[in-house]
Amino acid sequence: MKREIISKLQRIVGKNQLTTTPEELLCYSYDGTGREYPPDAVAFPADTAEISAIMRLANAAPFPVVPRGAGSGMTGGSLPVAGGLVLALSRLNRILEIDEKNQLAVVEPGVITGHLRDAVKCRGLFYPPDPASLKFCTMGGNVAECAGGPSAVKYGVTRDYVLGLEVVLPDGTVIRTGVRTAKGVVGYDLTRLFTGSEGTLGIITKITVRLIPYPAARKSFLVQCRDIRQATSLVTEILAAHRPCTLEYLDRTALHIVRDRLPFALAPDSQALLLLEVDGDAGAVAIQAAALHEFLAEKELPAIMRAESAAETEALWAARRAVSPAAFTLKPHKVSEDVVVPRSRIPELVLFVEELAARHGLTIFTFGHAGDGNIHVNIMLDKSNPQEAAGAETAAGALFKEVIRLGGTLSGEHGIGITKACFLPLELDPASLAVMQGIKKFFDPNNILNPGKIFPGPGCPKNN
Amino acid sequence: MKREIISKLQRIVGKNQLTTTPEELLCYSYDGTGREYPPDAVAFPADTAEISAIMRLANAAPFPVVPRGAGSGMTGGSLPVAGGLVLALSRLNRILEIDEKNQLAVVEPGVITGHLRDAVKCRGLFYPPDPASLKFCTMGGNVAECAGGPSAVKYGVTRDYVLGLEVVLPDGTVIRTGVRTAKGVVGYDLTRLFTGSEGTLGIITKITVRLIPYPAARKSFLVQCRDIRQATSLVTEILAAHRPCTLEYLDRTALHIVRDRLPFALAPDSQALLLLEVDGDAGAVAIQAAALHEFLAEKELPAIMRAESAAETEALWAARRAVSPAAFTLKPHKVSEDVVVPRSRIPELVLFVEELAARHGLTIFTFGHAGDGNIHVNIMLDKSNPQEAAGAETAAGALFKEVIRLGGTLSGEHGIGITKACFLPLELDPASLAVMQGIKKFFDPNNILNPGKIFPGPGCPKNN
Numbered sequence: 029m030k031r032e033i034i035s036k037l038q039r040i041v042g043k044n045q046l047t048t049t050p051e052e053l054l055c056y057s058y059d060g061t062g063r064e065y066p067p068d069a070v071a072f073p074a075d076t077a078e079i080s081a082i083m084r085l086a087n088a089a090p091f092p093v094v095p096r097g098a099g100s101g102m103t104g105g106s107l108p109v110a111g112g113l114v115l116a117l118s119r120l121n122r123i124l125e126i127d128e129k130n131q132l133a134v135v136e137p138g139v140i141t142g143h144l145r146d147a148v149k150c151r152g153l154f155y156p157p158d159p160a161s162l163k164f165c166t167m168g169g170n171v172a173e174c175a176g177g178p179s180a181v182k183y184g185v186t187r188d189y190v191l192g193l194e195v196v197l198p199d200g201t202v203i204r205t206g207v208r209t210a211k212g213v214v215g216y217d218l219t220r221l222f223t224g225s226e227g228t229l230g231i232i233t234k235i236t237v238r239l240i241p242y243p244a245a246r247k248s249f250l251v252q253c254r255d256i257r258q259a260t261s262l263v264t265e266i267l268a269a270h271r272p273c274t275l276e277y278l279d280r281t282a283l284h285i286v287r288d289r290l291p292f293a294l295a296p297d298s299q300a301l302l303l304l305e306v307d308g309d310a311g312a313v314a315i316q317a318a319a320l321h322e323f324l325a326e327k328e329l330p331a332i333m334r335a336e337s338a339a340e341t342e343a344l345w346a347a348r349r350a351v352s353p354a355a356f357t358l359k360p361h362k363v364s365e366d367v368v369v370p371r372s373r374i375p376e377l378v379l380f381v382e383e384l385a386a387r388h389g390l391t392i393f394t395f396g397h398a399g400d401g402n403i404h405v406n407i408m409l410d411k412s413n414p415q416e417a418a419g420a421e422t423a424a425g426a427l428f429k430e431v432i433r434l435g436g437t438l439s440g441e442h443g444i445g446i447t448k449a450c451f452l453p454l455e456l457d458p459a460s461l462a463v464m465q466g467i468k469k470f471f472d473p474n475n476i477l478n479p480g481k482i483f484p485g486p487g488c489p490k491n492n
Numbered sequence: 493m494k495r496e497i498i499s500k501l502q503r504i505v506g507k508n509q510l511t512t513t514p515e516e517l518l519c520y521s522y523d524g525t526g527r528e529y530p531p532d533a534v535a536f537p538a539d540t541a542e543i544s545a546i547m548r549l550a551n552a553a554p555f556p557v558v559p560r561g562a563g564s565g566m567t568g569g570s571l572p573v574a575g576g577l578v579l580a581l582s583r584l585n586r587i588l589e590i591d592e593k594n595q596l597a598v599v600e601p602g603v604i605t606g607h608l609r610d611a612v613k614c615r616g617l618f619y620p621p622d623p624a625s626l627k628f629c630t631m632g633g634n635v636a637e638c639a640g641g642p643s644a645v646k647y648g649v650t651r652d653y654v655l656g657l658e659v660v661l662p663d664g665t666v667i668r669t670g671v672r673t674a675k676g677v678v679g680y681d682l683t684r685l686f687t688g689s690e691g692t693l694g695i696i697t698k699i700t701v702r703l704i705p706y707p708a709a710r711k712s713f714l715v716q717c718r719d720i721r722q723a724t725s726l727v728t729e730i731l732a733a734h735r736p737c738t739l740e741y742l743d744r745t746a747l748h749i750v751r752d753r754l755p756f757a758l759a760p761d762s763q764a765l766l767l768l769e770v771d772g773d774a775g776a777v778a779i780q781a782a783a784l785h786e787f788l789a790e791k792e793l794p795a796i797m798r799a800e801s802a803a804e805t806e807a808l809w810a811a812r813r814a815v816s817p818a819a820f821t822l823k824p825h826k827v828s829e830d831v832v833v834p835r836s837r838i839p840e841l842v843l844f845v846e847e848l849a850a851r852h853g854l855t856i857f858t859f860g861h862a863g864d865g866n867i868h869v870n871i872m873l874d875k876s877n878p879q880e881a882a883g884a885e886t887a888a889g890a891l892f893k894e895v896i897r898l899g900g901t902l903s904g905e906h907g908i909g910i911t912k913a914c915f916l917p918l919e920l921d922p923a924s925l926a927v928m929q930g931i932k933k934f935f936d937p938n939n940i941l942n943p944g945k946i947f948p949g950p951g952c953p954k955n956n
Contacts (some may be wrong), residue, residue, distance in 0.1 A: 035897045067796075069537070076772055107576045115525075126733070127834070127836075129728050129834075129835070129836040130834040130835055130836050130865075131731065146729065152732060152733075158567060173677065174677040174681075176675055180674075181674070183650070185675060185677075187681070187684075188648070188652060197923075197927070201923045202923070202938055203921060203923045203927060204921060204924065205924060206831070207900075207901045208899055209645070209832040209833065209834055209835075209864070209865050209899070209900055209901055209904070210645070210832070210863070210865055210866070211640055211644060211649060211832050211861075211864050211865070211866045211899040211901075211904035211905060212636065212903070213638040213649075213688045213903050213904065213905060213906075213907050213908075213909065214901050214902050214906060214908060214916070214919055214920065215916065215920060215924070215946060216688070216689055216693075216902050216928045216931055216932075217638075217651070217684045217687065217688050217689075218683060218924065218927065218928070220651075220681045220684035220685070221680060221681055221684070221685050223680050223681065224677045225680055225681075229680075237576060240735075241731070241732055241733055241735065257636045264593050267595065267705070268592070268616060268705055269616075269705055270594075270705070271704075271705070278673065308776075309779065309780065311775040311776075311779040311783070312772075312775075312780060314781050315773065315775040315776050316773070316776060316778065319773070319775070321950070343735070350556070367672070368670065368671070368673040368675050368676060369673065369675055370591070370593075370594040371594055371674070372593040372675075373827070374592075377732070397675075399674070400673070400674030400675050401673050401674060401675075402593075402673075402675045404922030435672055436671075436672070436673055437673050437675075437676040437678055438678050439676070439677050439678050440673070440675035440676060440677065441675060441677060442677075443677050444677075444678060444679065452678070452679065455678055456678065456679060457667060457668060459661075459667045460667045460668060460669060460679070460682065460779045461679070463598070463661070463667060463682065463935075464679045464680045464682070466934055467931070467934065468680075469678055470930055470931065470934050471927075482679060
């Protein structure tokens with residue numbers, strides 16, 4: 029990046045809010061994928077006006093600009109793969125408004141999702157999206173990737189809560205999209221077009237989200253199943269009559285990994301787990317939980333555990349939480365793939381993964397959001413072992429093909445970023461892909477905003 | 493339309509599936525606005541392939557194509573304002589699939605919304621969007637306009653249920669968007685871009701919608717309030733703690749119109765009505781209804797009526813249903829405007845409307861979805877009286893300005909079409925409008941698909 033550009037950037041954000049020192053660049057070069065691409069500079073703008081000025085400069089120069097929240101993304105969305113400027117949005121971290129009467133909040137993109145959830149909870153309100161990273165990920169990143177979480181099975185994903193946005197376009201123009209009312213159908217839905225666009229169409233500088241009443245009560249069950257088929261068929265039956273707010277599963281391999289680390293004993297014939305929760309008003313939850321318990325008790329299950337206190341609920345969640353730490357005792361690296369299949373086809377996918385693991389001599393376990401078929405497939409490996417590294421790559425490719433064959437989709441909540449860009453043509457027909465590329469070109473003709481993301485590049489193999 | 497074009501269209505759809513006779517054209521010239529624009533021809537294509545062939549022809553010729561469902565739209569979305577071909581989608585009327593296990597349905601655009609609701613109800617499933625026209629409107633039109641309805645306060649609008657689409661683009665290209673899984677974030681959200689685009693970006697030929705379990709029980713209340721302020725403040729309090737599936741209101745004028753036509757007596761001091769319903773499992777609903785009743789009983793209300801049977805529920809709804817028929821005994825014509833304000837500001841809007849009515853010597857009443865601030869403002873007039881016609885037009889303009897001043901939006905569920913196109917700049921900043929126009933131009937460079945809709949045309953007054 030030219031000296032002259034650096035000077036101009038310094039004039040926009042102030043000398044102290046721009047860095048080019050290698051140590052600091054390093055801190056903004058990686059994300060949840062573990063991959064590293066150092067930028068040429070990192071700017072810490074104070075507000076929308078500074079971001080707009082930066083984009084005008086970048087578009088004229090031109091140089092790449094990569095917006096960044098907490099860097100917790102799992103597919104490389106915030107990585108400066110083409111160098112250029114990282115736009116760190118950490119100073120735009122204010123909750124601007126919580127409107128209790130109309131049940132909405134307006135936040136800046138750097139607000140940590142968990143902070144928003146806590147702030148509105150104090151007013152009896154609930155912001156449901158709950159990505160696993162909610163204690164450190166940011167609202168801007170959540171909107172950019174359309175983050176989900178366990179509660180999506182009942183409450184939906186980020187897209188379902190974003191009412192409106194303020195966005196700086198690649199040429200520096202500032203637009204406002206959407207509404208601050210419960211409904212609105214005026215013109216094209218730019219709000220949802222930006223949501224999930226992975227920072228490639230504009231930089232989100234304000235977010236208006238809708239809120240709902242905080243559910244006062246919650247009851248949790250841990251259901252030990254004989255196998256994944258029994259677990260999945262329970263999921264289908266449960267969802268036909270109940271509206272759980274959590275419906276997570278662990279497969280046989282995951283269970284094997286954590287079996288000795290749990291604060292409770294598993295039944296010997298337990299080969300799959302379901303973690304099941306209902307929430308709402310205290311009275312209604314008691315009725316729902318009783319109905320669920322009755323339903324479960326009629327099934328031939330190895331065990332049903334019901335949490336009666338917060339501590340007991342924590343113990344049940346321990347199974348899910350123990351998986352990742354335990355897995356790293358097997359191998360030093362984990363490749364985690366977020367895929368979705370129609371939930372009735374979960375058993376087929378899990379069996380496919382077991383065969384895949386055997387074929388490549390790898391440990392692969394799955395867990396995730398059984399209620400919406402959103403499965404996290406985790407491949408354990410030692411990256412310094414070329415055979416394992418190659419096997420993991422081949423296995424991931426085979427997994428994606430199987431997901432599409434089962435009527436699924438390549439990502440439920442992590443996005444495409446760089447890690448899945450080459451596989452996009454597996455899912456999207458060429459005409460859809462051309463439409464998306466046309467939209468990118470319309471918004472960003474000079475391809476300066478987060479280049480190299482989503483779309484397959486020249487480096488992709490010809491036949492995925 | 494040239495003889496040669498007509499022949500080519502006949503070759504695509506078959507001679508019997510194209511009409512140019514004036515009597516038949518008349519049947520496809522109007523919609524719920526009562527305005528009439530006869531097309532040059534009407535085609536009844538059988539499938540996606542025929543629609544694609546028609547679009548290729550239209551794009552090359554070029555001539556305008558206007559997709560049409562049931563013609564029940566309220567803002568002119570299906571009117572052929574520039575002539576050309578009306579594409580009647582009535583033959584694409586099959587429910588292609590109901591997948592109970594994965595809780596989704598795939599339908600063609602000509603399926604009547606109520607038919608889908610009935611078909612899935614038989615399987616214990618629920619498609620929540622419930623526009624007032626659900627007995628005759630079509631799914632294609634619902635997606636094109638992003639239809640809502642009373643249940644939106646709990647369940648959301650059409651956008652919240654559309655998972656994926658098949659769309660014929662203006663040049664005849666067929667694309668598939670979205671997923672058939674509960675989650676999906678692959679590439680840009682074309683599904684929601686088409687939803688609410690009022691038939692201007694593509695012709696929807698297949699729709700995949702998600703379904704939820706059918707709520708087994710429902711309880712209804714009619715709450716008589718002293719005035720609109722009391723009603724609105726109740727709405728805010730109710731929504732802070734409960735999740736009703738209906739929260740409708742009638743204002744003082746509407747109540748005055750129907751007072752003598754109700755199957756029950758209103759308290760003399762009753763000046764606003766709330767119609768309130770909760771649904772869900774029988775047990776949970778009983779608890780919710782009891783809690784609501786207790787809450788309402790503590791308020792100083794003229795009367796609270798609780799329906800204990802289906803017949804009693806019908807009687808409560810009679811108040812809401814009686815308004816339109818009763819209004820036409822006052823004046824022969826009604827202009828109905830669909831607007832939204834933050835729900836805490838409903839009283840301000842209702843008082844503004846009362847002043848507006850007095851100023852113009854018109855009867856204007858409001859009712860609608862109090863829970864989401866989505867208000868239907870009804871101006872009664874005799875269009876043959878030039879003074880009333882001019883007054884109604886001025887009143888509508890003033891209404892839109894006030895809605896924007898209150899932080900609202902010009903449409904909650906009816907769209908912009910032709911009736912509000914001139915007012916769009918009141919709500920959208922020039923940069924947003926330019927982005928939307930750019931998107932239209934990208935999808936439809938020859939402006940052949942439903943031209944003259946959404947965007948302000950040269951005929952709009954300079955300063956709205």
